[in-house]
Amino acid sequence: MIDTTEFHWKIAKLRAALATKLRVKGPHLERQIRRAGRRLPRRQRRAAAMILGAQDWMGHARLARLVDHRTVNAAFADLHRHLDRLDPAEARRTAVLRLVAGIVLNLIMFGGLLYLVHSFVLGS
Numbered sequence: 001m002i003d004t005t006e007f008h009w010k011i012a013k014l015r016a017a018l019a020t021k022l023r024v025k026g027p028h029l030e031r032q033i034r035r036a037g038r039r040l041p042r043r044q045r046r047a048a049a050m051i052l053g054a055q056d057w058m059g060h061a062r063l064a065r066l067v068d069h070r071t072v073n074a075a076f077a078d079l080h081r082h083l084d085r086l087d088p089a090e091a092r093r094t095a096v097l098r099l100v101a102g103i104v105l106n107l108i109m110f111g112g113l114l115y116l117v118h119s120f121v122l123g124s
Contacts, residue, residue: 002054002064002069004058004064007055008058011051014029014051014076017080017083018032018033018083020088021086022039022086022088023088024039029048029055033045040082041082043078044078044079044082047074047075047078047079048075054067
């Protein structure tokens, strides 16, 4: 059986990690997981679904005794292990570099198109 105060403390810690590492905010864990979406790998989404299911059961006194604490703790550990590997600053740098690379590529293609049009118009 899982202690409810410990479980809620782990939920709060997970919500804080999601907010800092993935920059997803929401009024409750379910909304944060939904907003994280595909940024979480499939295995971590399954772990999050297990935690959300356990959270529903923890609200009921009799059902709380049926929650398997080993699988829930493993799900928490799996999610935290993944979130600890993420670097939000690196993600921002990567997003900016991809944006700049896309702009540069479009400018190069536009310059090539202008060169072709210019050579066909003045070349003939």
